[in-house]
Amino acid sequence: MKKIALLIAVIIAAVMLIGCSGKNNTLYILNWGDYIDEELLERFERETGIDVNYTTMASNEEMLIKLQAKDTIYDICFPSDYIVEKLIAEDLLHELNKENIPNLKNIDERFLNLPFDPGNKYSVPYMWGTVGIMYNKTMVSEPVTSWDILWDEEYAGKIFMYDSIRDTIGLTLIRLGYSINTRDESHVLEAQQALIEQRPLVQAYLGDAIKDRMIAGEGALSVVYSGDAVWCTDEEEGNPDLAYAVPEEGSNIWFDNIIIPKASDNTEAAEMFINFLCDAEVAKQNTEYIGYSTPNAAALKLMDPEWLENEVYNPPAEVIERCEIFHDLGDFTAVYSKAWDKIIY
Amino acid sequence: MKRTLFSYPYILWMALFILAPMLFIVYHAFFENGRWTMEYIKAAFEDAVYFKVLLRSIMLAFEGTLLCLLLGYPTAYMLSTMKKSTAALLSVFFILPMWMNFLLRTYAWQVLLGSSGIISRILSFFGFSDVLLLHTEGAVLLGTVYNFLPFMILPIYTVLIKLDKSHIEAANDLGADGITTFFKVVFPLSMPGVISGITMVFIPAITTFAISRLLGGGKYRLYGDLIEQKIVSDGDLGLGSVLSLILLVLVLISIVIMQKAEKTAGSEGGTLW
Structure with a gap:
């Protein structure tokens, strides 16, 4: 009995030791892969003396789960619009002290006060873009104007789709003429059926790996975020045979944001970091490095006009108008997950 | 005790x-x-898709283990008949890749098997163009065999080199030819190695998940992938836990079967066949 008591005591002590590991002056950042110029992290460390602990993940859903954990260690995170909406609803975000973020003035007004966070109480826009079709001009000669082309048997085995519930089901809903935020189960089931029919034509459901496969010329058509398309169609780093189009039926426009979880105990350093990222010079370097569009007007002014002329990087107003923004679906997310299980297995 | x-x-x-x-x-x-x-248990058995994925995992583990055995046994046997120093050098070649993380090695297969990769190019040189190698069920099987083969070879090799040569000499003296000696003496005596090899391949193979994701392109999910998806991206801890338990029970059953087989092989020596 004594031995068991001793054992339990040791376990408790060990758990407490793990729990108390000091955080002191370290900023814990959770980001998407390839989504910051890591040189900037070093610069931030140099300038402020704050250590950065940098981790990446591959999906919004994964990020959400990590932030929902009661003892989440992260101080900075980059979720998309609908996840910010959910995090606010669940009261998991720290209300920003805007006095610490004077560089907020650099952000273009178009990107402030968006429906998922009115007044930007909890989030600062980081990058934005659309979802569209990236195609290889040597394999696709017809104009790409509709999502229908992803269901064209001519391209069987040469199509890549995103391994992402909301993106993939969302574009199918648009193709069927429904909203990407539908809460009608019959719409989701119809999309599910369409994606099951498409499955034999799809070579693979991937994440970031789509970029490598398309640049290597292994696919004719793929779904990508506009920022990745900027990078992939680049003449030096990518493959000049690739082009990007946002279908005429419409698409998704998305905003990735910087947030601080409520559980963070280092909010001042986190706000310093947000301010740092909103600096015009820093934002310029960052957007040029990752290729995603910045909402930072001051940064755009510093950039080569070539960037603004690039319609993938800077979509014209008519493209933006036909795009819809994702909203949090609440409990209805389970219906989407269930449909997803029947599509990807 | x-x-x-x-x-x-x-x-x-x-x-x-x-x-x-x-x-x-x-x-x-x-x-x-x-x-x-009981809701999660119900959900796990209600959806036929989960069962399909489980079946695929079991099939893949079986096929992978069988292939590892077919490839691994002859390799281990050849190693055991070689000079000690040569065998030691060659076995380093089997162990060497294990010094590298298995994800890295699996990523390398992505590059090799991709349709612009070297294997496809060689095939198209011989007239087989447009053969899809990556993102197929075969690629997942290949990845499984490649990653787990050393775990089959090493235990068999260890048993074979410890084998008492006088048994073989006795068999030869009594008129058995090479093939008979192998099937009546060597193979039965090496059963403990074979069984631990099977255990060491089958169990990781049935629980694997990264290989199918990297080489199967999300089209050939395994049970491990399903559990990961439920917990990491759906946040459905309940269902993910039930699926984990189902897998756990399967693993326990296979361990019990293997241990039974090992006991029979161990206690009765060479009389299994």
Whole structure:
């Protein structure tokens, strides 16, 4: 009995030791892969003396789960619009002290006060873009104007789709003429059926790996975020045979944001970091490095006009108008997950 | 059974990192917010898709283990007949890749098998163009065999080199030819190695998940992938836990079967066949 008591005591002590590991002056950042110029992290460390602990993940859903954990260690995170909406609803975000973020003035007004966070109480826009079709001009000669082309048997085995519930089901809903935020189960089931029919034509459901496969010329058509398309169609780093189009039926426009979880105990350093990222010079370097569009007007002014002329990087107003923004679906997310299980297995 | 002081760190380790997580899984599978629920169990058996994925995992583990055995046994046998120094050098070649992380090695297969990769190019040189190698079920099987083959070769090799040569000499003296000697003497005596090889391949193969994701392109999900998806991206801890338990039970059953087989092989020596 004594031995068991001793054992339990040791376990408790060990758990407490793990729990108390000091955080002191370290900023814990959770980001998407390839989504910051890591040189900037070093610069931030140099300038402020704050250590950065940098981790990446591959999906919004994964990020959400990590932030929902009661003892989440992260101080900075980059979720998309609908996840910010959910995090606010669940009261998991720290209300920003805007006095610490004077560089907020650099952000273009178009990107402030968006429906998922009115007044930007909890989030600062980081990058934005659309979802569209990236195609290889040597394999696709017809104009790409509709999502229908992803269901064209001519391209069987040469199509890549995103391994992402909301993106993939969302574009199918648009193709069927429904909203990407539908809460009608019959719409989701119809999309599910369409994606099951498409499955034999799809070579693979991937994440970031789509970029490598398309640049290597292994696919004719793929779904990508506009920022990745900027990078992939680049003449030096990518493959000049690739082009990007946002279908005429419409698409998704998305905003990735910087947030601080409520559980963070280092909010001042986190706000310093947000301010740092909103600096015009820093934002310029960052957007040029990752290729995603910045909402930072001051940064755009510093950039080569070539960037603004690039319609993938800077979509014209008519493209933006036909795009819809994702909203949090609440409990209805389970219906989407269930449909997803029947599509990807 | 008197435990020595030295066993305490091990017991602590087991309690903290094996027993406690297992209890958490059982808890999440049957309780929601502290209340008993059978909902997750129902959900796990209700959907035919989950069963299909489980079946695929079992099939793949079987095929992978069989292929590893067919490739691994002859290799181990050849190694065991070689000069000690040559065998030692060659076995380094089998172990060497294991010094590298298996994800890295699997990524390398992505490059090799991709339709712009070297294998496709060689095939198209011989007139087989447009053969899809990556993102197929075959690629997943290849990845499984490649990653787990050393775990088949090494235990068999270890048993074979310890084999008492006088048994073989006796068989030869009594007029058995090479093939008869092998099937009547060598193979039965090496059964303990074969069985531990099978265990060491089958169990990781049935629980694997990264290989199918990297080489199967999301089209050939395994049970491990399903569990990962439920917990990491759907946040459905309950269903994920039930699926984990189902896999756990399967693994336990296969371990029991293997141990039974090992006992028979061990106690009765060469008389299994």
